[in-house]
Amino acid sequence: MENITKAEFIKLIAEEQKIANTEASESLNMVISAVEKVLSKGGKITIPGFGSFYTLKNKAREGRNPRTGESINIKASNQPKFKAGSKLKAACN
Numbered sequence: 001m002e003n004i005t006k007a008e009f010i011k012l013i014a015e016e017q018k019i020a021n022t023e024a025s026e027s028l029n030m031v032i033s034a035v036e037k038v039l040s041k042g043g044k045i046t047i048p049g050f051g052s053f054y055t056l057k058n059k060a061r062e063g064r065n066p067r068t069g070e071s072i073n074i075k076a077s078n079q080p081k082f083k084a085g086s087k088l089k090a091a092c093n
Contacts, residue, residue, distance in 0.1 A: 039080050049087035056081055 004012070006028075014024035035053055038045050044054040060076040084092075 039078075042078070047085065049085045051085040051088055052083045054081050054083070055079060 010021055010024045010028055013019075013028065014021045017024065035045060039053060039055050042055060044052060046052045055078045058077050058079055061074050063072050063074045064070065065072055
């Protein structure tokens, strides 16, 4: 299977579950929204076998502008991460 768009992913879900595209779209959007909500509060979501969604905190640091070599300050930030579970890893190999 190739790379697919969100619309193609929704169509795949709809076909697998034998539901309308609008229902599949609403379901996917709810899942995405729930993940965003939990991660924005610093939480973690673990789905056994599939994987875990979590955030890593990056500390503020000093960097360099690659064009000018000028020193710049990089703000602290939270990075969303995903770690694949054992069943997902096995399905990919």
